[in-house]
Amino acid sequence: MASETVEYQIDATFIDDNDSWAIIEPLWWTVSIYDGEKKYEQDLSKYSKSQRLVFACHWYMSEVNNGGHDQFYYNSTGIVWRDAIECFDAIGATEISEIIKSSATRLGGSPSLDRNERNEVLEKIEPKFDDLDDRFYKLESQIDIEKLIKVFISKRxxxxxxxxxxxxP
Known part of the structure; x- marks a missing residue:
């Protein structure tokens, strides 16, 4: 499958009329979570802090919903853990940021942004995240996270x- 160039015009009207996934779509194609912290930071430098936070929030939710905190940290997505905490705090979903902080504590307090280093820790200490996964799923069913993100976006x-x-690609 060949790559294509897509033109985005995300303005105030687009922001009002679309969900947060569509609003940050350019980041999905241009920010690499796979090539280490330096590349991640370089790619994000083209975007605002607010875009960065929403991007992290979506990665966190996608991974935890697909395979729990084990998957989130085991995969390259673990690189966004700090930004995800900041995003959930910023949108007012502090219960979820507390879940992420608890998961980070189980990995020594400050999980490496390097996937290989995180995986070594995961294999060494074999943390259990089932209770945190369950807390997240319950909160996610009670809180309209998309609405909170859209309020955050609309204010910025x-x-x-x-x-x-x-x-x-």
């Missing part, structure tokens, strides 16, 4: 404006 629309072309 200029942080989410994006006009440009992105190479979509």
């Amino acid at each position: 629309k200029s942080d989410f404006v994006f006009n440009g072309k992105v190479l979509k």
Whole structure:
């Protein structure tokens, strides 16, 4: 399958009319979580702090919903753990940020942003996350996280404006 160039015009109207996934779509195609912290930071430098936080929030939710905190930390997505905490605090979902903090504590308090190093710790201490997974799933069913994210975005629309072309693999 060939790559294609996609032009995005994310303005105030687009932000009002679309969900948070669509609003941060350019990040999905241009920010690598797979190539280490330096590349991750370099890719994110083109975007606002607000975009970065929502991106992390979505990665966290996607991974935990797919395979729990084990999967979140085992996969490359573990690189976003600090930003995910900050995002959930910023949107007012502090219970979820507390879950992430608890999961980080079970990995020594400050999990490495390097996937291989995180995996070594995971294999060495074999933390159990089932209770945290269950707490997250319960909270997610009680809280409209998308609504909280959209309120966060609507208060910072200029942080989410994006006009440009992105190479979509």
